[in-house]
Every structure is written in structure tokens, then in C-alpha cells.
Amino acid sequence: MARQDALQGSLPLLVLTLLARRGPLHGYGLATQIETMSDETLRVEEGSLYPALHRLEEAGHIKARWSTTDTGRRARIYEITARGRAQLESEEIRWKAITAAVGKILRLA
Amino acid sequence: MSWWSRLGNVFRASRLERELDEELRFHLDERVRELTDAGMPADAAVAKVARRFGSPLRWREQSRDVKLLPWPDAVLRDIRLGLRMLRTNAGVTSVAVLSLSLALGACVAAFSLVDALILRPLPLERSEQLVYLAFPTYNAERPEAETFNDPTLVRLRDAARGKVDLFAMSTQVMRPAIFANAAGTKEQIRTQYVSGDAFDRLGVRPALGRAITAQDDDVPGASPVAVISYAFWNRRFGGDPSIVGQWLTLEERQLQIVGVAEQKFTGIEPGRPTDLWITYAMYNPRAFGNFDFNWFRIVGRVRENVRFEEAQSILQAAFTSLRRDFVGRLGPNASPERVERFLSTPLYMRSAGNGPSPLRNQFEQPLWILGAIASLVLLIAGSNVANLYLARTAAREREMALRLSIGASRGRLVQQLLVESALVAASACALGLLFANLAAPIVVGMLTPADDPVYLDLRLDWRALAFAGSLMLLTTTIFGLLPALRASGVSPLNALKGGGRPGTRASAMRPFVAVQAAFGLVVLFVGSLLVISFAKLSSVNPGFSSSGVLLLSLDPLRGIEKEQQRLGLQQVLERLRSVPGVQSVSSAEYNIIGRAWTHYIRIPGTTLNTIEATMAPVTAEFFETMGIPLVSGRTFTTAEMNARPSTAIIVNEAMAALYFGNVPAAGRTLKARFGPDSDGDVQEVVGVVKDARYDLRKAAAPTVYIPLRLNSSGTIHVRVSGDPTSLAARLREEVRAAHPLFRVTTIREQSAIIGQTLLRERLLAILSAFFAVVGLTLAALGLYGVMSYSVVQRTREIGIRLALGARQLLVVRTVIADAAIALLLGGVCGLAGGLYLARFVKSLLFEVTPLDFWSLALPIGLLFVAALVAAALPALRAARVDPVNALRYE
Numbered sequence: 001m002a003r004q005d006a007l008q009g010s011l012p013l014l015v016l017t018l019l020a021r022r023g024p025l026h027g028y029g030l031a032t033q034i035e036t037m038s039d040e041t042l043r044v045e046e047g048s049l050y051p052a053l054h055r056l057e058e059a060g061h062i063k064a065r066w067s068t069t070d071t072g073r074r075a076r077i078y079e080i081t082a083r084g085r086a087q088l089e090s091e092e093i094r095w096k097a098i099t100a101a102v103g104k105i106l107r108l109a
Numbered sequence: 110m111s112w113w114s115r116l117g118n119v120f121r122a123s124r125l126e127r128e129l130d131e132e133l134r135f136h137l138d139e140r141v142r143e144l145t146d147a148g149m150p151a152d153a154a155v156a157k158v159a160r161r162f163g164s165p166l167r168w169r170e171q172s173r174d175v176k177l178l179p180w181p182d183a184v185l186r187d188i189r190l191g192l193r194m195l196r197t198n199a200g201v202t203s204v205a206v207l208s209l210s211l212a213l214g215a216c217v218a219a220f221s222l223v224d225a226l227i228l229r230p231l232p233l234e235r236s237e238q239l240v241y242l243a244f245p246t247y248n249a250e251r252p253e254a255e256t257f258n259d260p261t262l263v264r265l266r267d268a269a270r271g272k273v274d275l276f277a278m279s280t281q282v283m284r285p286a287i288f289a290n291a292a293g294t295k296e297q298i299r300t301q302y303v304s305g306d307a308f309d310r311l312g313v314r315p316a317l318g319r320a321i322t323a324q325d326d327d328v329p330g331a332s333p334v335a336v337i338s339y340a341f342w343n344r345r346f347g348g349d350p351s352i353v354g355q356w357l358t359l360e361e362r363q364l365q366i367v368g369v370a371e372q373k374f375t376g377i378e379p380g381r382p383t384d385l386w387i388t389y390a391m392y393n394p395r396a397f398g399n400f401d402f403n404w405f406r407i408v409g410r411v412r413e414n415v416r417f418e419e420a421q422s423i424l425q426a427a428f429t430s431l432r433r434d435f436v437g438r439l440g441p442n443a444s445p446e447r448v449e450r451f452l453s454t455p456l457y458m459r460s461a462g463n464g465p466s467p468l469r470n471q472f473e474q475p476l477w478i479l480g481a482i483a484s485l486v487l488l489i490a491g492s493n494v495a496n497l498y499l500a501r502t503a504a505r506e507r508e509m510a511l512r513l514s515i516g517a518s519r520g521r522l523v524q525q526l527l528v529e530s531a532l533v534a535a536s537a538c539a540l541g542l543l544f545a546n547l548a549a550p551i552v553v554g555m556l557t558p559a560d561d562p563v564y565l566d567l568r569l570d571w572r573a574l575a576f577a578g579s580l581m582l583l584t585t586t587i588f589g590l591l592p593a594l595r596a597s598g599v600s601p602l603n604a605l606k607g608g609g610r611p612g613t614r615a616s617a618m619r620p621f622v623a624v625q626a627a628f629g630l631v632v633l634f635v636g637s638l639l640v641i642s643f644a645k646l647s648s649v650n651p652g653f654s655s656s657g658v659l660l661l662s663l664d665p666l667r668g669i670e671k672e673q674q675r676l677g678l679q680q681v682l683e684r685l686r687s688v689p690g691v692q693s694v695s696s697a698e699y700n701i702i703g704r705a706w707t708h709y710i711r712i713p714g715t716t717l718n719t720i721e722a723t724m725a726p727v728t729a730e731f732f733e734t735m736g737i738p739l740v741s742g743r744t745f746t747t748a749e750m751n752a753r754p755s756t757a758i759i760v761n762e763a764m765a766a767l768y769f770g771n772v773p774a775a776g777r778t779l780k781a782r783f784g785p786d787s788d789g790d791v792q793e794v795v796g797v798v799k800d801a802r803y804d805l806r807k808a809a810a811p812t813v814y815i816p817l818r819l820n821s822s823g824t825i826h827v828r829v830s831g832d833p834t835s836l837a838a839r840l841r842e843e844v845r846a847a848h849p850l851f852r853v854t855t856i857r858e859q860s861a862i863i864g865q866t867l868l869r870e871r872l873l874a875i876l877s878a879f880f881a882v883v884g885l886t887l888a889a890l891g892l893y894g895v896m897s898y899s900v901v902q903r904t905r906e907i908g909i910r911l912a913l914g915a916r917q918l919l920v921v922r923t924v925i926a927d928a929a930i931a932l933l934l935g936g937v938c939g940l941a942g943g944l945y946l947a948r949f950v951k952s953l954l955f956e957v958t959p960l961d962f963w964s965l966a967l968p969i970g971l972l973f974v975a976a977l978v979a980a981a982l983p984a985l986r987a988a989r990v991d992p993v994n995a996l997r998y999e
Contacts, residue, residue, distance in 0.1 A: 028136040046140075046161055047168035050133060054172040058115075076132045 011052040016088040019080040026075040118177035187528035209537035212490035214544030219480035225565040232373040239461040242407040256403040268427035276304035279405040287358040298384040318353040318368030325388040335364040339372040341384035380563040428456040492621040493891040495588035502596035510601040522597035530589025538581040623935035629888035630939025633968035636881030643874035646955040652801035654736030658859035661825040677848040684847035693828040695730035726817040742775035742796030759796040764811035889979040896983035908995025917988040
């Protein structure tokens with residue numbers, strides 16, 4: 001549970017990073033990437049990815065379109081936007097600041 | 110995604126949901142495929158994926174809330190749900206909608222009338238700068254005069270130059286005109302003489318051709334031009350542009366149409382649109398420079414940056430100085446106090462922003478009263494609807510409880526219920542607007558006689574719609590909020606357990622029953638007062654026999670000598686006497702109910718006491734024609750009719766009492782001089798007649814009848830046997846046959862003229878009676894509804910009581926008791942309110958006071974009877990409850 005709560009907060013950061021580094025992905029692809037790259041540590045309750053994706057879409061940080069996969073299914077592909085990249089930068093900075101601060105306390109407390 | 114597309118999604122919710130579902134489904138299917146590819150059996154894979162994914166519905170709903178505006182979405186859902194709910198309770202809903210729509214429609218109709226006649230400003234630029242002048246006449250019937258003469262206009266205009274631009278607009282009159290293409294047929298059109306600069310000052314532009322200009326006014330008689338109104342142009346000439354330049358004949362004079370006024374301008378008197386405007390300078394030449402010829406209204410525009418008070422004082426000074434110059438007009442016999450009054454007459458400058466209107470003066474108060482009554486009926490209807498809501502929401506307690514228990518907020522429930530009441534109010538509003546559209550013209554039709562119809566612009570413009578909208582919101586809030594709050598305040602535990610709170614539910618309705626009783630009684634009370642007043646007024650004996658009398662108005666004659674005119678008129682009268690069916694013919698300068706002039710006669714033995722006597726020039730047969738009985742003496746002889754100077758007069762009883770006291774008047778003499786024709790100082794009273802009322806509301810004025818000089822045409826009075834209208838055409842023929850120069854312009858029935866003076870009272874009586882009936886019916890329906898509901902709710906309780914041996918009467922009494930108390934309380938408040946509000950209608954009442962027996966008995970009695978009728982059926986039902994069935998009911 002706690003793991004998931006912690007994840008919720010950083011989902012937007014993860015999604016933006018993945019889309020920026022790995023190019024356009026659909027929701028399933030994103031979920032798989034997160035799982036794989038974190039060595040299965042971050043196993044989000046998968047469905048919660050979607051509201052997060054839609055919030056990012058509403059905020060204009062990513063944009064979406066329908067596309068057909070090779071298997072012939074329709075899937076929604078997300079792509080990062082320029083605004084999203086700017087947001088990613090500031091998020092990254094913030095995340096690093098937080099982790100540094102927490103780490104510092106852990107070391108020195 | 111922008112705000113707009115989110116709003117759009119509200120209306121495309123199902124498509125949105127499908128897309129979201131598809132997106133989620135793709136993810137789930139891919140996960141399942143991944144696992145089955147790895148060898149897991151299908152159902153196990155599906156189960157595992159489902160566990161990991163979480164509830165798709167939950168994610169979908171979260172995404173959905175992200176993608177659209179939640180509040181409009183909620184409202185839309187509430188609307189759909191509300192419509193469904195209303196449809197399932199169609200019967201109850203239609204009753205609510207109908208009763209509300211009737212009341213709303215009445216209110217909107219009243220508003221549009223008030224707006225059109227009283228509130229709306231003239232469609233002219235800076236109409237708030239427009240003013241008109243008036244002054245008091247110290248005459249009882251017409252306390253103010255608004256018409257002026259030429260010297261006054263010239264003097265005032267000069268004095269106010271630069272501060273107020275004054276111009277003349279004559280009183281609008283129907284005149285006969287012959288148009289170029291009409292092959293000589295005369296038409297009656299509404300005409301008005303205006304100063305040359307009037308159009309310019311008013312800010313009216315021509316739609317075609319040109320307007321009347323100041324140059325047209327320079328030389329009297331020099332500019333025979335006319336401008337027609339846009340509406341008249343369309344109506345009469347079909348908008349034909351070639352009308353400009355055409356000639357017409359108006360009262361023997363040739364005029365040329367030079368333009369059409371712009372569409373929005375119809376004159377400055379609301380309800381009376383003008384068809385044709387003519388230059389001031391073209392009027393009867395005798396009027397110019399003549400202090401005695403009062404024929405037009407003075408209107409003005411106050412200049413920018415000039416204060417009203419400053420303009421007023423300038424005009425007042427000029428007015429008084431003019432009066433000083435003309436004080437000689439009063440004659441050597443004028444009493445000092447009359448001279449003083451003449452010189453110190455104030456001049457009023459009134460705002461003409463919404464057009465001076467005698468029609469408004471006549472109907473302003475009645476319209477406001479009717480509007481107030483309509484609002485009360487609306488409150489009654491609203492209370493009905495509130496009770497209906499209360500009843501229905503009680504039935505939905507379980508639904509409310511369920512929703513509360515799964516997490517709906519109370520505000521959400523209130524919102525949904527308010528949306529339902531808003532739907533009812535909205536449909537009632539739409540229906541009501543329809544009703545108002547139909548009803549308002551009917552009321553206008555009641556405002557005026559048929560030969561001089563009023564045209565009020567009653568279209569439902571944004572003001573009326575805004576009014577209707579705000580009424581709708583008010584109704585929803587006031588009458589929907591309480592039931593909604595009650596319904597959502599239900600405790601989920603209690604409701605789900607199945608116990609009701611029947612007593613409290615019906616008790617919530619009690620205040621509304623009281624409200625209905627109170628307002629219902631007020632409406633009944635005021636209505637009874639107005640109806641009784643009208644009944645008394647219309648049964649007043651006017652002192653003459655009004656049925657079967659026709660009045661023939663003649664064309665004013667020009668260009669023939671007085672003697673010829675006199676002989677001609679005598680011929681006409683003789684000829685008419687010989688027509689079969691005619692009982693008596695006479696002529697009088699004025700009709701008894703119409704205008705007359707007054708003369709001050711000094712009472713002998715006093716220095717200052719004068720009688721203001723109404724002068725009525727008549728022919729000898731007048732009293733016979735009008736059915737006025739002779740009390741003593743006789744009517745005029747032919748010699749007396751022709752005598753120069755004339756010294757014979759006939760007085761009515763009121764005059765005789767004032768002048769002669771208790772002494773019989775016949776044969777005595779009276780000192781007075783009436784005018785240049787009767788230059789004798791002493792008049793002999795040859796007869797005394799019974800009083801004939803001038804105004805039905807007041808006692809007869811002291812009247813002096815003098816022989817009619819047949820040099821003015823006056824009005825011919827004809828008494829006929831049988832149906833007057835059938836003889837009208839014949840009489841017109843006979844007049845023309847008797848003398849070609851005499852032409853009858855209008856024929857009216859005396860009884861119709863009397864009816865006209867009662868127009869206001871009739872309007873009030875009919876409409877307030879209508880509202881009283883509607884209000885009473887609604888209140889009765891409301892009471893019936895509440896009581897039936899209460900009986901149904903308490904069926905079990907009643908059953909128990911009956912089973913335990915209570916008498917039926919006792920049971921019925923307990924059922925009625927609650928409602929009766931509310932009714933009584935409301936009734937008392939209503940009576941108090943009615944007595945207080947009655948003071949606003951006091952000036953319209955005739956021989957009725959609020960504390961008369963019938964004024965009180967009628968409304969209270971009606972309310973009582975209605976309450977009995979309404980309570981009867983539910984009470985019977987209560988008495989006939991079968992205890993066995995009632996106890997079985999669960």
C-alpha cells in the first residue's frame with residue numbers, strides 16, 4: 001500500500017520521463033516499461049495509471065491519438081509535448097531536491 | 110484540453126465512456142495475452158490481471174471526471190433523471206405545471222401591460238430629457254389641464270430659449286380624410302398637428318422622404334405638408350414608396366405627403382399611435398394669437414446641463430407674466446379670489462420620458478392592483494406545488510436514504526431535487542408565456558371602446574422574458590427548497606429500517622396550507638370589494654333613461670351663414686321626427702355624460718359665495734328625449750328658443766336648492782349673464798327638472814339648461830323604440846336627405862357611452878373576480894391534496910383507533926383538526942392583510958367600505974364553503990377506513 005502511495009505522487013514524473021526518452025507509447029506499454037525498468041519494484045495498481053495519464057493530457061503535458069497496432073487493435077498512443085518537456089525538467093529538479101533532502105536527514109539524523 | 114472541449118464532453122458523455130472503456134480494455138487484453146502466451150490458463154490469467162488492475166469502472170469514472178466538467182455533467186444527469194421522475198408521476202406533475210403556468214402567465218401578462226403602458230420609455234434618444242407642461246384648473250372633474258393656446262406657447266418658448274426647447278403637439282383627433290387613390294371615400298384617421306421643429310427636437314428621422322421642418326412652420330397656412338407614420342404607411346398603402354408626393358384632402362383642405370416617419374416612432378402617447386402629422390401653422394387661423402383657443406400640448410426637451418428646477422422656474426415666471434397680461438379676459442364680473450387664483454396658477458413641468466398619457470392616468474392604479482393580485486395567486490399556486498413536492502419526496506425517502514448511505518452529499522441530493530422543481534417551473538414558465546401572449550391583448554381590448562381602440566405594443570421582449578425568468582427562479586427557490594431540504598435531511602438508518610414519520614410529513618405541509626388560506630382570503634377580499642363596487646356603480650340611476658337613445662355627431666359646418674345653419678338644423682330635426690320608430694328628437698351642445706362648460710353664478714345675498722353651475726344648451730324636447738322628468742314648470746317654448754336675448758332657463762333640483770333654498774324655483778328669476786348671445790342680466794326660471802348625473806360616481810352637479818342657439822351643430826339625441834342599432838343607418842340617410850350639407854360622422858348609443866365611463870371599474874371587477882376564482886380553486890385543490898395525503902399516511906393509525914373502538918366522528922375530527930387550525934390561522938392573517946391592503950383600492954371603490962357586512966361575509970363565506978368541499982372527500986375516506994385492511998397494510 002505505502003509503496004503504491006509513494007508511486008502515485010511520482011507517476012507523472014515517470015510517465016513524462018519515459019515518453020521523453022522512449023518516444024510515444026500507449027498505456028500498456030508505459031506500464032510494462034515501469035515494471036521492467038524498476039525490476040518489478042514499482043508495481044502500480046495498474047489501472048491508476050490511466051487517470052494519471054488523462055490528467056497529464058488535460059494539463060497539456062502530453063497529447064494522445066488513436067492508432068492501430070500491428071495486431072489490428074485500436075490503441076491510444078501518448079506523446080510528450082513541448083510544455084511537457086519543460087514540466088519534466090522542473091519535476092526532475094524538484095524530485096532530486098526532495099530525495100537529496102530526505103537522504104541528508106537519513107544520514108545525519 | 111480546453112475548457113470548451115470539456116464542456117462539450119458533457120454532452121458526449123457516452124462516447125467518452127466508450128473510448129475510455131476501449132482504452133482500458135486494450136490494456137487488460139494485452140496483459141491477459143502476455144500471461145496466456147507464457148502458458149497460464151485463460152481464466153487464471155484473467156483473474157490475476159483483474160486483481161492487479163483494480164476496478165476498471167473506478168478508473169474509468171476517475172478518468173471521466175478528469176475529462177469533463179463535473180458540475181454541468183451532474184446537472185445534466187439530474188435533468189435526465191428529473192424528467193424521468195416527472196414522467197412517471199405524470200398526473201401530479203401536470204396538475205402542478207398547469208396551476209403554476211396559469212399563475213405565471215397571469216403575472217407575465219400583468220407585467221407586459223404595466224411595462225407597455227406605464228414603465229417603458231419612449232423609443233427616442235435621451236427620452237429622459239423630455240417634458241410636458243400642465244397646470245391646475247380648480248375644476249372638480251378635470252383637475253388639471255394639459256392644453257395650451259398660441260400666445261402662451263410663443264411667450265414660454267421665447268423665455269426658455271437656450272434652456273428648454275418647447276414645441277407644440279396637438280391632442281390627437283380622428284379626422285376624416287380622402288386619399289388620392291380612394292375614389293372619394295372618407296376614412297377616419299388619427300391626426301396630430303405638430304410644431305415645425307417637433308420632429309427634430311424629438312429626434313425622429315424620416316424613413317422615406319422628409320420630416321416636417323421648422324421652415325414649414327414659418328408662415329401660417331403656407332406649407333400644406335403632412336408626414337405619415339410607418340405603421341400607417343404599411344397598413345394603408347402597403348409600404349408603397351410612391352406615396353411620397355401624393356395629395357390628400359383633410360377636412361376640406363389639401364395636403365401633400367412629403368415623408369414617412371421612422372418605424373419606431375408612433376407619436377408620444379402610448380396606446381394611441383398617430384397616423385398623420387400636419388404642421389402647426391396649418392391649423393385653424395382663428396387659433397393664432399387667441400388666448401381662448403386651447404388646443405395643443407406643450408412638449409419640450411431640456412437641454413444638456415440644464416437643471417430641471419432652473420427650467421421650471423423660468424417657465425413659471427413667463428407663465429405668470431403672461432397671465433398678468435391677459436387677466437382682462439376674466440371679465441369685469443370676476444370675483445377677486447378668482448383673479449387671484451388665475452394669476453397665481455402654478456405651471457407644472459412633468460417628465461415625458463414615457464409619454465404623457467391620459468390612458469395611463471386612468472388605468473395605472475388598476476393595473477398595479479391587478480399585478481399585485483396576480484402575484485398573490487402565484488404564491489398560492491406555488492404553495493400548491495410545494496405541497497406536491499413534499500408529498501412526492503416523502504415517497505422517495507428510501508431512494509434518498511440509499512444515496513446518502515453510499516456517499517452522496519446532502520448538497521448533491523438537494524441539487525437534484527431543485528433541478529426537478531426547476532423543470533416543473535420551466536415548463537410552467539413556457540406554458541405561462543403562451544398564456545400571457547393570448548391573455549394580454551384580451552385585457553387591452555377591455556380597456557377601450559370599440560370605436561377608439563388602443564394599440565399597446567405587447568410583444569414579449571427581453572424585459573418580459575427576464576421578468577418571467579426571474580419569477581421562475583424565485584418559484585423554484587422558494588417552493589422547491591424547503592421540500593428538498595426536508596427530503597435530503599432524512600436519516601438513512603431510519604429510512605432503510607422502513608419506519609416512516611407520517612405525522613411530521615403532513616405537518617410540514619401545514620405552513621403552506623396556512624399561506625394558501627391567507628393569500629386566498631386576501632384575493633377573495635379585494636375581489637369582493639371590487640365586484641360589489643362595480644355592481645353598485647352600474648346600478649346607479651343616472652337620472653335619465655339611457656337605453657334606446659342614439660347620439661348623432663355632425664360634421665362641423667363651414668362656409669354657410671348662421672341663419673342658414675339654424676334653418677338647416679331645424680329641417681333635419683323635423684325630418685328625423687317623422688321617421689317611424691323615432692319617439693323624440695332633440696339637440697344639445699354636449700352630451701350629458703360628455704364635456705360641458707361651467708359658469709360661476711353668485712348666490713344672492715352673499716358677496717363671495719358662488720355656485721359652479723354646469724351649463725347645458727339644449728332644445729326644448731331634450732328632457733323628453735332623455736327621459737328626465739319635469740318636477741315643476743314647463744320646458745322652453747318656441748318663442749323662448751328663438752328670443753334674442755334669451756332669458757329663459759331651466760334648472761335642475763340641485764341648482765334650485767343651492768340658489769333658491771327651500772323656495773320653489775319655478776317662475777323666479779336668477780341673476781347671471783351667460784355670454785354675448787344672452788346679454789340679459791336676469792334669467793327667468795321656467796321649469797325645474799330632476800337631477801341627471803354627470804359622473805355616475807358623484808352627485809349631480811347643479812345644472813342650468815339654456816336654449817340652444819342652433820348655430821352650432823351640437824349632438825342630435827334621438828330616442829327610438831326597439832333596437833337602436835337597426836335604425837342607425839336609416840337615421841344617417843335621413844339626415845343627408847334633409848339637408849346635403851349636414852353629414853353624420855358618428856352614431857353612438859347612450860348606454861355604450863355610460864358603459865365607457867365604467868371601463869376601469871369593469872376591468873377591475875372582471876379580472877379580480879377571475880383571479881379570485883382561480884386562487885380559491887388552487888387553494889381548495891391544495892387543501893384537498895394535503896388532507897388526502899394526510900389520510901393515506903395515517904391509515905394505519907386510523908385503523909388502530911377504529912379497531913380499538915373509537916367513533917368515526919372522532920377519527921374524522923382528528924384528521925381535519927390539523928388542517929383546520931392551519932386554515933383558521935391563515936384565514937385570520939389573510940383577513941388582517943386584506944383589511945390593510947384594502948386602503949390601496951379605496952379610491953376605486955364606490956359606496957363600499959372594507960368593513961361592510963357583505964364585504965366581509967362574501968370572502969369568508971366563499972373560503973369556508975371551499976374548505977368544506979375540499980375536506981369532504983378525504984374526511985369521508987377517513988371515516989370509511991376498514992380497520993382490518995388498514996392493519997394489514999404494511
